[in-house]
Amino acid sequence: MKTRQVLKKMFQYFLQGLIILAPIAITIYAVTALFNFVDGILPSLIQKIFPHLIEADKEGNTIKIPGLGFALVMLIVILVGYISSSFIVSRLVELFDKILERTPGIKLIYSTLKDFFEAFAGDKRKFDQAVLVSVESADVWQIGFITQQELSEFGLIExxxxxxxxxxxxTGRLYFVKRDRVRLLTDISSTDAMKFAISGGVTHIEDEHDGKK
Incomplete structure (x- = not known):
């Protein structure tokens, strides 16, 4: 009997440890994989374009400096974000943007990716209005995000x-829903609503009033 209780306790501790370590391990693995991927391709590319910047060994292989590729990518992204705020560069970006959006074939890929990233960040962020929406049944509600307030082009006014x-x-699904079947969420942020939906409802939503107590 005691052996069974010990094994049961050990199994409980194992599950508890798994719950704690699994998210940490998966996050570290994902970040490390991205880190190594960028570090693996960028130095070789730079060495081919600018051979004097990064040295190669006797066999012609690029000498990799851990973190260099990742640091360069971060620096380039920050630099592009910084210079894009200037008037001249912003006009050039807009011009290049229009060219890509009007180029057959490229237009579909570019516009889709651009809208996807702008939906999560930037001035045109779309997922900032968290709502409860009733789609399948009047008594069943789902967490959603309003992406368009007007649908007159589809012939849907309400x-x-x-x-x-x-x-x-x-992934997710897009619905055209009548306004009276949508309730705007005001007590939680759009970020917390997204985390709650993606986690299947197991993520704890922080109470904004907790910090005031």
Whole structure:
């Protein structure tokens, strides 16, 4: 009997440890994989374009400096974000943007990726209006995000476009829903609402009033 209790306790501790370590391990693995991927391709590319910047060994292989590729990518992204705020550069970016959006074939890929990233960040961020939406039944509600307030081009005057994310996935579904079936969430942030939806409802939503007590 005691042996069974000990094994049961050990199994409980194992599950508890797994719950603690699994998210940490997966996060570290994902970041490390991205880090190594960028470090693996960027130095070789720079060495081919600017052979004097990065040296090669006797066999012609690029000498890799840990973190150099990742640091360069971060620096380039920050630099582009900084200089894009200037008037002249912003006009050039807009011109290049229009060219890509009007180029057949490239237009579909570029505009889709651009809208996807702008939906999560930037001045045109779309997922900033968290709502409860009733789609399938009047008594069943789902967390969603209003992406379009006007749908007159679809012939729907009383509807709004609501994106509903799926749990444990980067996918979701778009619905055109009547306004009276949508409730705006005001007590939680859009970020907390997204985390709650993607986690399947297991993520704890922090109470903004906790810090005031």
């Amino acid at each position: 509807h709004v476009a609501v994106y509903i994310p799926q749990s444990y996935a980067f």
